[in-house]
Amino acid sequence: MTARTLFEKxxxxxxxxxxxxxxDLLYVDMHLVHEVTSPQAFDSLRMQGRTVRRPDLTLxxxxxxVPTLNRHLxxxxxxxxxxxxxxxxxxxxxxxxxxxxxxxxSGIVHIIGPExxxxxxxxxxxxGDSHTSTHGALGALAFGIGTSEVEHVLATQTLPxxxxxxxxxxxxxxxxTGVTAKDIILGVIAQIGTGGASGHVIEYRGSTISGxxxxxxxxxxxxxxxxxxxxGMIAPDDITFAYVEGRxxxxxxxxxxxxxxxxxxxxxDPNADFDTELFFQANRLxxxxxxxxxxxxxxxVTAAIPHPDQAENPTxxxxxxxxxxxxxxxxxxxxxxxxxxxxxxxxxxxxxIEDLRAAASIVEGRQLAEHVSAMVVPGSGLVKLQAxxxxxxxxxxxxxxxxxxxxxxxxxxxxxxxxNPGERCASTSNRNFEGRQGPGGRTxxxxxxxxxxxxxxxxxxxxxxxx
Amino acid sequence: xxxINTIVGSLAPLxxxxxxxxxxMPKKYLKRVERTGYGEFVFAEWREADPQFVLNRPxxxxxxxxxxxxxxxxxxxxxxxxxxxxxxxxxxIVTFSFADIFRNNCTxxxxxxxxxxxxxxxxxxxxxxxxxxxxxEISLPDQSVTTEGFxxxxxxxxxxxxxxxNGLDDIGLSLRHTDLIAEFEATRPSYLPSVTTG
Ligand code: SF4
Numbered sequence: 067m068t069a070r071t072l073f074e075k076x077x078x079x080x081x082x083x084x085x086x087x088x089x090d091l092l093y094v095d096m097h098l099v100h101e102v103t104s105p106q107a108f109d110s111l112r113m114q115g116r117t118v119r120r121p122d123l124t125l126x127x128x129x130x131x132v133p134t135l136n137r138h139l140x141x142x143x144x145x146x147x148x149x150x151x152x153x154x155x156x157x158x159x160x161x162x163x164x165x166x167x168x169x170x171x172s173g174i175v176h177i178i179g180p181e182x183x184x185x186x187x188x189x190x191x192x193x194g195d196s197h198t199s200t201h202g203a204l205g206a207l208a209f210g211i212g213t214s215e216v217e218h219v220l221a222t223q224t225l226p227x228x229x230x231x232x233x234x235x236x237x238x239x240x241x242x243t244g245v246t247a248k249d250i251i252l253g254v255i256a257q258i259g260t261g262g263a264s265g266h267v268i269e270y271r272g273s274t275i276s277g278x279x280x281x282x283x284x285x286x287x288x289x290x291x292x293x294x295x296x297x298g299m300i301a302p303d304d305i306t307f308a309y310v311e312g313r314x315x316x317x318x319x320x321x322x323x324x325x326x327x328x329x330x331x332x333x334x335d336p337n338a339d340f341d342t343e344l345f346f347q348a349n350r351l352x353x354x355x356x357x358x359x360x361x362x363x364x365x366x367v368t369a370a371i372p373h374p375d376q377a378e379n380p381t382x383x384x385x386x387x388x389x390x391x392x393x394x395x396x397x398x399x400x401x402x403x404x405x406x407x408x409x410x411x412x413x414x415x416x417x418x419i420e421d422l423r424a425a426a427s428i429v430e431g432r433q434l435a436e437h438v439s440a441m442v443v444p445g446s447g448l449v450k451l452q453a454x455x456x457x458x459x460x461x462x463x464x465x466x467x468x469x470x471x472x473x474x475x476x477x478x479x480x481x482x483x484x485x486n487p488g489e490r491c492a493s494t495s496n497r498n499f500e501g502r503q504g505p506g507g508r509t510x511x512x513x514x515x516x517x518x519x520x521x522x523x524x525x526x527x528x529x530x531x532x533x
Numbered sequence: 534x535x536x537i538n539t540i541v542g543s544l545a546p547l548x549x550x551x552x553x554x555x556x557x558m559p560k561k562y563l564k565r566v567e568r569t570g571y572g573e574f575v576f577a578e579w580r581e582a583d584p585q586f587v588l589n590r591p592x593x594x595x596x597x598x599x600x601x602x603x604x605x606x607x608x609x610x611x612x613x614x615x616x617x618x619x620x621x622x623x624x625x626i627v628t629f630s631f632a633d634i635f636r637n638n639c640t641x642x643x644x645x646x647x648x649x650x651x652x653x654x655x656x657x658x659x660x661x662x663x664x665x666x667x668x669x670e671i672s673l674p675d676q677s678v679t680t681e682g683f684x685x686x687x688x689x690x691x692x693x694x695x696x697x698x699n700g701l702d703d704i705g706l707s708l709r710h711t712d713l714i715a716e717f718e719a720t721r722p723s724y725l726p727s728v729t730t731g
Binding site: 119148480 | 564602603609610612613637691692704713718729730
């Protein structure tokens, strides 16, 4: 047999139909649904008189538009209310399971899948959301789809897809202290740019990656899309199996044994070829901060903000100038001199328990800088409960942070949590696009530890020099 | 979905790289549950901030073809972005490269994504800036973009072309294979999760 990559194995395991000259028809093991990208899909099903083929393989949650304060008062934003009510009604009508607002298991769709054991190695998972790539950390093939495709999966449990190319991103060596999974992925994107992995599925490999916890692996796969990739994957290993075992939807008993046997086959064969290969040395990575308006505009914390004169061509010059103007920054300024107004700790990139622990360990016993306001938004109801059991909420609150309910929150500001025009935010989320966190808001992407340190210092600081 | 054959119309130039879906369709408009009516919100923040923004200029109001920079449509999977562009009146988008999910979403709704070389895009961009009324023809059967003094060919995979030319809905096409789907389902390992068992 020819040597195959992990991606090829999972793809081929899901082939319902392969016919040359046509997209492959793939079977979807789990379809995750949220309130923003689904109403039009359900509507159209209804109009065509179609049903949901496999409600048992479909799970809905409410995350994008939920308030993170005073949730018992209900959703006050009338538009979000309509959208959330529509999802509740659609789930009832079509028999789809919903983790509702009062369910402690609810939260950001990409946090709850792995947390519940619904995300397992080798699965094919889709969701009407680009950060579905997160689930690839468990060795699943998981990617975001548009609303027409959501409708397609609801109706058929399959998806026609052209096969993407494969890319290996290999990271070798020990991570320096203070450099985290978030910095690995920011460093990769800073180098390849936001279109660098376009048309590819990335497999992250190498000793640095296998040394990461599952949560760190999720952070990395999560941001694959920021490099333009369709999906990110990491071969499942003992760390993965230990993570999945015992979770509510994980197989048990003999089913667990059968699953393990299959999962152990899920790695790239030694001689398999990737279409593209990239190599990184962990010891060359630093903590990173984005300075511009796309995730590729990112620099090490020790560096200065780029000057338009450094551009290699007019297009690049134009985008540096535009980004500097939007971000109200001057090229050549060391990034550590940039003062911030707000801090957001959360999102499907960094809203898991380890992220909150990392931030809390920096914050403990200290106070927020006077001019900074900061907010911690756990990724799910269960992350919140766990953090409270560990007393992390107290650490944050004593330092002056707000402790909120779970949801997407200020990652994209579809709920009341937004930046005011001109405000500058250190954020653990994944996108620094113009207006992403609120019209006129300025976002700098960082790791949880870097965000926490910036919150205390009032400006960006090198967390490696923190004591 | 409306079949596409030949698109004839004028161009609107948007000479920026990495235009993301948060700009094309700002999130505050994602709260609607309807599928139509997104045209008035397309590029809302840029249109509000800059009276000279291309879509604010009357001479470009009737453009059918958007010419823009590389990596167009990066970011979120929101189909609201192509819905908005189509509802505004665009029938095709011409650029050097698209973000994957965005391109895919366009072909699902019959908004034609056209990739030309960097040089060709630059030529059309200049033309659009110099003469807002100039008519350009995009022929899907010929896979060509032509106007006076200019002719270029683009690549599109034959299957997608066939689907777009015939206005075929993917779901209908896949439902022809219900037997194969059922056959596949019968072979799925029993350890796989179902939301009814947790
Ligand atoms: S946390 Fe942000 S990126 Fe993640 S699903 Fe929510 S809005 Fe999208």
